[in-house]
Amino acid sequence: MSTALNQNFYIFATVVTALFLEAAPFxxxxxxVSSLLEVYxxxxxxxxxxxxxxxxGLLFGLGAGMILPxxxxxxxxIMRRLLLKGxxxxxxxxxxxxxxxxxxIVLVSTYVAFRGNIWMVLGRAGLVSLTAACMGxxxxxxxxxxxxxxxxxxRVLPAQEHEGCDCGLDHRSKxxxxxxxxxxxxxxxxxxxxxYLILGCFAAGLIxxxxxxxxxxxxxxxxxxxxxxxxLLAIVTSVCSEADxxxxxxxxxxxxxxxxxxxxxxxxxxxxxxxxxxxxxxRRSLLMxxxxxxxxxxxxxxxxxxxxG
Amino acid sequence: xxxIGGLIEGLIVLVLxxxxxxxxxxxxxxxxxxxKFKWLTLTAGIVLILAGAITVLYNxxxxxxxxxxxxxxGTIAIxxxxxxxxxxxxxxxxxxxxxxxxESRLILKNLEYTKINLGELYMIxxxxxxxxxxxxxxxxxIVKRSPKLDELAEFVLFRVFMWxxxxxxxxxGIRVKYDEQLxxxxxxxxxxxxxxxxxxxxxLSRPKVQVKGIISKALSRFHGLAAVKxxxxxxxxxxxxxxxxxxEPYAY
Numbered sequence: 366m367s368t369a370l371n372q373n374f375y376i377f378a379t380v381v382t383a384l385f386l387e388a389a390p391f392x393x394x395x396x397x398v399s400s401l402l403e404v405y406x407x408x409x410x411x412x413x414x415x416x417x418x419x420x421x422g423l424l425f426g427l428g429a430g431m432i433l434p435x436x437x438x439x440x441x442x443i444m445r446r447l448l449l450k451g452x453x454x455x456x457x458x459x460x461x462x463x464x465x466x467x468x469x470i471v472l473v474s475t476y477v478a479f480r481g482n483i484w485m486v487l488g489r490a491g492l493v494s495l496t497a498a499c500m501g502x503x504x505x506x507x508x509x510x511x512x513x514x515x516x517x518x519x520r521v522l523p524a525q526e527h528e529g530c531d532c533g534l535d536h537r538s539k540x541x542x543x544x545x546x547x548x549x550x551x552x553x554x555x556x557x558x559x560x561y562l563i564l565g566c567f568a569a570g571l572i573x574x575x576x577x578x579x580x581x582x583x584x585x586x587x588x589x590x591x592x593x594x595x596x597l598l599a600i601v602t603s604v605c606s607e608a609d610x611x612x613x614x615x616x617x618x619x620x621x622x623x624x625x626x627x628x629x630x631x632x633x634x635x636x637x638x639x640x641x642x643x644x645x646x647x648r649r650s651l652l653m654x655x656x657x658x659x660x661x662x663x664x665x666x667x668x669x670x671x672x673x674g
Numbered sequence: 675x676x677x678i679g680g681l682i683e684g685l686i687v688l689v690l691x692x693x694x695x696x697x698x699x700x701x702x703x704x705x706x707x708x709x710k711f712k713w714l715t716l717t718a719g720i721v722l723i724l725a726g727a728i729t730v731l732y733n734x735x736x737x738x739x740x741x742x743x744x745x746x747x748g749t750i751a752i753x754x755x756x757x758x759x760x761x762x763x764x765x766x767x768x769x770x771x772x773x774x775x776x777e778s779r780l781i782l783k784n785l786e787y788t789k790i791n792l793g794e795l796y797m798i799x800x801x802x803x804x805x806x807x808x809x810x811x812x813x814x815x816i817v818k819r820s821p822k823l824d825e826l827a828e829f830v831l832f833r834v835f836m837w838x839x840x841x842x843x844x845x846x847g848i849r850v851k852y853d854e855q856l857x858x859x860x861x862x863x864x865x866x867x868x869x870x871x872x873x874x875x876x877x878l879s880r881p882k883v884q885v886k887g888i889i890s891k892a893l894s895r896f897h898g899l900a901a902v903k904x905x906x907x908x909x910x911x912x913x914x915x916x917x918x919x920x921x922e923p924y925a926y
Contacts, residue, residue, distance in 0.1 A: 371757060376887035378754020383706040383840035385747065386694070390718035397721070549732050552687045552725035560743040567747075573841065573887055602889060608838035615844045615892040 373574050381563075381570035387605055388438040388562055388637065395439030396554035397547075399446035404547045408450045415452055423501045426459030427494055430467050437465040437606055437632045441641045442558045445517065448509045458512075459501035462658065465606040465632035466493040475628065478610035485610075485625060488669065492629040496661045503653060512650045561644040565637030569603040572636075576601070581616075588670045591623035592663055599631035600639075606632035622670025626662050633658045679736020684729030686744050691722025693751075702755075704912050707839045778923035780812050780868070782903060787812035787868050789926040792833045793846045793915050799871060799897035808871050811899065814907060814926070817863045818847070819856075827853045828874070828898070831867055834888060835915045843914070845885040849874055849898030864909045869899030 402411070416425045435443065444461035448454065465471065467490050479485040504512060581598065584590035595616065604612050606628075613627040634655055642651050697703055698716045707715065779786045787810045790798075795813055815831035823829055832847030850867055851874055852859075859865065873896055885891065917925040 372886065375754055375757045378750050378757070379705060380841050380887065381747070382751040382754060385751075386697070386706050386715060387711070387839040387841070389690075389694070390714045393718050393721060545728050545732070548725040548728045549734060551721075552684065552729040553734055555722070555725070556683055556687065556740050556744065557737075560737075560740045563743050563747045569841065573889065576889065577884065598889070602841070604842045605838055608842040611837045612842050612844060612890045615846075615890040617892070617895075 377570045377574040380573045381566045384566040384569060384603065384637070385563060388436070388566075389559075391436040391439035392442070392558060392562055393439075393551070393555055395435060395442040396551045396558065398435075398439075399442040399554050400547050400550040402443075402446045402450055403550060404543060406450070411447070412451045415456060419455060419502070419505050422453055422456040422505075423459050423498050426456045426501060427463050427467065427497065429456075429460045430464035430497070431469075433464060433468070435464045435468070437635070437638055438558075438562055438641070440464045441638070441645070442554050445513070445645050446554075448513060449517070453505070454507045454509070454512050455501035455505035458504050458654075459497045462497035462500055462633050463494055466490065466629075471606050471610075471632075474607050475610040478614045479624075480614075484673075485621065485628075488625045489610075489628050492625065492662055492665055493633065495665070496629070496633060496658045499661060500654065500657055503657065504650065507650075512647060513645055514647055517645050558641060558644070561641040562637055565603060565635070565640035568636040568640070569601065572601045582618075585616075585619045585623075588620055588622060589667060591619050592626045592666045592670065595619060595623040595627040596630045596659065596663060596666075599627040600635050602631075603635040603637045604631060620670050622666045622673070625669065626666035629666070630659060630662045633662075679741075680732055680734040681730055682741055683734060683736055684726050684731070686726070686741065686748075687722050687729055688726025689748075690744075691719045691724075691726055694719030694722065704836070704914060704916070705840065708836050708916055710916070711838070778926075782812075782868050785810055788922060788924065789813075790924040791915050791918075791926050792831060792848055793835045793918050794920075794924045795848055795871070795899075796846050796892055796894050797918060797920070799848060799894040810868070810870055812866060812868045813848070813899070814864065814866050814910065815847070817859045817861060817865055819859060819861055823849075824856065826875075827851060827856055829856065829859060830893065831865070831899070832885070832891075832893075833915050834885070834913065835892075840887075843888050845888050845891040846893075846915070847891065848894040850901050850904070851898055852901040852904055855904075859904065864907050864913075865904050866907045867899055867901050868903040869901040871897060872900050874898040874900075 416422050440461050444457045447457040447460070472486050472490060475486045475489055476483065509517075581594050584594040595613070599609065599613075602612075609628050609631050613624040616624060616627070639655060642654055646654060694715050697706070698712045698719065703709060703712060703715075777789075779788055781787070790811045790813055792813050792815050795811060813831065815833040818830040818832055828849050828851050830847045831850050832845050834843050835846045836843045850869065852867075915925065919925050
């Protein structure tokens, strides 16, 4: 191979490996939590714990996001399991979109990255909570069969031998077998969601290898274009929510509103997540999960940028 | 088929876990992730080993697509790992840090220069540069030249800072005013610059620095180092920066 080809391949492979290694522990944690829910918590118990009202459900979803610090890769399998266990869509979706941002770890990293600018922290938490709540409301009342893909939704059929799951194991066993089942189920869940994560890493790796940032400079002086460019950058680079503030802050020549849009959209819509969404959501839900947060964040960022500067 | 599928998928998880544990012990973990995450990688690796070892013994439903994607990832990761480092940001160097300098300052012509890394210098130069911060500093980094910078007798000194992983790395740089022997410097060269932090003429509002594979850059806008000496050095064993300190001794 020529040196240039070698260099490009090296960068591609390093980005893909780095992204996967960074996300893998969080995906594994998500798979473990999902498996715990599957193996140890019966669906009726979880249903009993859920608030019945729509708004209380939204608040519950947001509150869970604050308490359980989960990055965007780990939260997807948890959300899928919650839906399959009968958790209302508006609670699960609100939790999934909000959790990667409104937890203390990410908010502190945002504060540090923007050198103590509390407005960036509040702006980020506010925009993401607003978007998550809107998505929750829009999907409120939708049963898993209309949100998840057919093969995913079929897993909740009560007649199925492995309650809520098609890993192939009997989760009703006790003792050591149950613990073994937990680990096997975790491995299965990790592999199942991991394949989408890897495809997202491939896409982000290709873009990081071949994209130049010089095109971005054209947009920095126009608020409308700057916000759009930074959002596109967040989506294609797929940076983790714990580190994206530092990346956004390095684009100091862009309006603050554009930087805010970068850190708001990335944890809800990026290439890694889109690949994971493709794997589990029906087309309508998938499009909603991509388009609606993008529109809300864009409009809100432009409005904020116009008002605040 | 179920048995073989369970075996293959279990082995994939097992080998992935082993690879993650091995990477933690390897010298080049920093190529991918910030070393502060070693415990996290190790923990995940151990859990994957356990999960994989047990999965091998059970019959799970295999997926050819799942297996293929993980095998493709493994192939790419191994090929990338085995290639020599080819980016301009990371020149190959010895695996063990050769510098024995422990002091927080270096002396040049009877003047003390505070050792500082470019991230720390960027943080200082980004704010108000006053008498307290305007001082003599020595920093290491990679030379980046351009015709426009040459006209101003300047070059950019940059280094890569990693927050979490290579994918979110930022090239952090500072303008260096160097009137002497600028033409002897070449792109990609590792140098140590002794100089004074001061406001530079705003002839070039934003120097352009292209670093392959790194999209975001942080370059000091108004301040830079007025260099008194630029010397070529070997690349550090770990060329990335991982730490910012606000006070001396700086991470350098």
